[in-house]
Amino acid sequence: MNLADINKIISPTTAEFIGRRSHKMLIDGQWVAGSTGATLDVVNPASEEIIAKVPAGDAHDIDRAVKAAQRAFESVAWSKMRPAERQRLLLKLADLVEANAQAIAEIESLDNGKSAQVARAVDVALTVDFFRYMAGYATKIEGSTVDVSVPFVPNGEFVAYTRREPVGVVAAIVPWNFPLLVAAWKLGPALATGCTVVLKPAEQTPLSALFLGELILEAGYPAGVVNIVTGDGESAGAPLTRHPGVNKISFTGSTEVGKLIGKAAIDNMTRVTLELGGKSPVIVLDDCDPALAAAGAAQAIFFNHGQVCCAGSRLYVQRKMYDRVVADVADIAASMALGHGLDAATQMGPLVSREQMERVCHYIDLGRTQGAEVVTGGARAGERGFFVKPTVLAQVQQDARVAQEEIFGPVLVAMPYDDLDEVAARANDTPYGLGASIWSNNLSKVHRLIPKIKAGTVWVNCHSMLDPAVPFGGYKQSGFGREMGRAALDAYLETKSVFMSV
Numbered sequence: 001m002n003l004a005d006i007n008k009i010i011s012p013t014t015a016e017f018i019g020r021r022s023h024k025m026l027i028d029g030q031w032v033a034g035s036t037g038a039t040l041d042v043v044n045p046a047s048e049e050i051i052a053k054v055p056a057g058d059a060h061d062i063d064r065a066v067k068a069a070q071r072a073f074e075s076v077a078w079s080k081m082r083p084a085e086r087q088r089l090l091l092k093l094a095d096l097v098e099a100n101a102q103a104i105a106e107i108e109s110l111d112n113g114k115s116a117q118v119a120r121a122v123d124v125a126l127t128v129d130f131f132r133y134m135a136g137y138a139t140k141i142e143g144s145t146v147d148v149s150v151p152f153v154p155n156g157e158f159v160a161y162t163r164r165e166p167v168g169v170v171a172a173i174v175p176w177n178f179p180l181l182v183a184a185w186k187l188g189p190a191l192a193t194g195c196t197v198v199l200k201p202a203e204q205t206p207l208s209a210l211f212l213g214e215l216i217l218e219a220g221y222p223a224g225v226v227n228i229v230t231g232d233g234e235s236a237g238a239p240l241t242r243h244p245g246v247n248k249i250s251f252t253g254s255t256e257v258g259k260l261i262g263k264a265a266i267d268n269m270t271r272v273t274l275e276l277g278g279k280s281p282v283i284v285l286d287d288c289d290p291a292l293a294a295a296g297a298a299q300a301i302f303f304n305h306g307q308v309c310c311a312g313s314r315l316y317v318q319r320k321m322y323d324r325v326v327a328d329v330a331d332i333a334a335s336m337a338l339g340h341g342l343d344a345a346t347q348m349g350p351l352v353s354r355e356q357m358e359r360v361c362h363y364i365d366l367g368r369t370q371g372a373e374v375v376t377g378g379a380r381a382g383e384r385g386f387f388v389k390p391t392v393l394a395q396v397q398q399d400a401r402v403a404q405e406e407i408f409g410p411v412l413v414a415m416p417y418d419d420l421d422e423v424a425a426r427a428n429d430t431p432y433g434l435g436a437s438i439w440s441n442n443l444s445k446v447h448r449l450i451p452k453i454k455a456g457t458v459w460v461n462c463h464s465m466l467d468p469a470v471p472f473g474g475y476k477q478s479g480f481g482r483e484m485g486r487a488a489l490d491a492y493l494e495t496k497s498v499f500m501s502v
C-alpha cells in the first residue's frame, strides 16, 4: 500500500492531517517551527515512505516550552482554575479524542505500523477511558486533618492538616510503541492535579501527539498548559531532563535511557517516575487447557508485534505439556497475516523502524548462535517495510541473552520447567520485574505463586490487561512509580503540612 492507495481508504480528517506533510510543534498555545528550522522525517514503517516532517526541536525550543509551562503554571487562568473546571476540560478532551477516534487510529497506524483497528479498540479507547477516569480525580484531591501531640510543647494547642499541591512543570517523555496512550498516562494525572506539561513524543512517532495538541487547544486549555516539542532523545529529550524549570519527569522507555534520566533528575532534585523495560514470564501450569494457554501465550507476545514493555516474552511450560503448547504457539505464529496496519486483514504490522527490525533480527541470530532452535519465523518478512516474522525459539538456556534481555519484538523464547519453586526462581531471574502471567485453574497453586513473583503486575489466565483504575509499573530494573489508578496521582502532587498554633 503506497500513499495513493492509503488516501483512498483513510478518513477525511486523517487525509487532511497527513496531507499537510510539514508539521509544527506547540509552544505557549502557538504552532511554531523549531529554532534551527531543521526537521525530522516521519516514516511509514509498512512502506518505508516519508509521510511527514516535524521540527527537530533542540535545547532552545525546550527552554521556550519549559518557560511557557512555568508561566502557565503561575497564571491566574490555570492556577486559580477551580477543580470542577479542570474536570470539565479533561472530560471535554476525552470527548474530542472519542469523536476523532478513527482519525487518531489511522494516524497511529501510519506512523507506528500497528493495526488501525487495534489502535482504535485499544490505544484510543483506553486513552478516552483514562482521561475520563482522571477527570474525576480533579475534584477529589484531598489532604487530611491530623490530631497532633507535640510532646515538647505540653501546653500547646495546634491545628495540623495536609494539602496536596500540584508539583509544577512536568516533563513527559514517551516512547513509540503506544504513542498516544502513554502520552495520555502522563497528561491525565498532570492536568487533573493542575500541573503544566512539556510533552516530548518519540522521534519515530510524533504525529498522534501533534494531533492531540490540536484537540487540547480546541478543548480550551489555557496557552502553555500543554506544550509539545518534537525532536530526538539527545537534542530535545536530554535538555528537557536537565532543565532546572522542570519539577517532575515522567518517562516511559528503555531501562538504559531511564537510568540516564534518573541521574539527570537527581542533579536538580526533580521528581521522577520511570516505566522501563521488561522480560515478562508467561507461566503455564500443567492443569490447564493447552490450546487456551497457547492462544494466551501467543497474544501475550505478539500483541503490538511484541513491542510492549510487559510483553510475555518468556514462556515457561510445565514439562508434560511443553511440546504441545510450544507447537500450538508456533502454529498460531506461522498463521498470522502480516501486512499494512490499515488493511483490515492484517494481524501483525511492521516493526516501528529499520533500526528496530535489525535489532530484533540480530537477537534472533544471537539466539541461534547460543543454541536455540527456531521453531517458526526467524527472519525478516519481505523486502519492503520493517516486517519480522513472528518467531518462536525453543531449547533456550535460562542464561542465554535472548532469555535475559528485552528484545522488544515478536520473539518468544520457550523453556520447560518441573516444579513451582523452580519456575518462580527462574521467572525472577532477569534484571526486570514489570509483569508476569500464570495460566492455571488450580487456585491454591496460583495463590502460592503470586507472592513469589517479583513483578508490578501478575495476570492470571490473561496477560497485558490494563485498566485506568489499576496501577501499572515495575519492580527491579523495570523502574519505579506507578501509572494509572489512584497511585498515579501521588507522582504529580506534593504534600504540604500545615501546623497552626491556636
Ligand code: ADP
Pocket: 173, 174, 175, 176, 200, 201, 202, 203, 231, 232, 233, 234, 236, 237, 238, 239, 241, 252, 253, 254, 255, 257, 258, 260, 261
Ligand atoms: P526505545 O529504545 O524504545 O526507542 P528510548 O528509551 O530510546 O526507547 O526512547 C524513549 C523516549 O526517550 C523517546 O522519546 C526518546 O526520544 C527519549 N530519549 C532517548 N534518549 C534520551 C535521553 N538521553 N534523554 C531524554 N530522553 C531520551
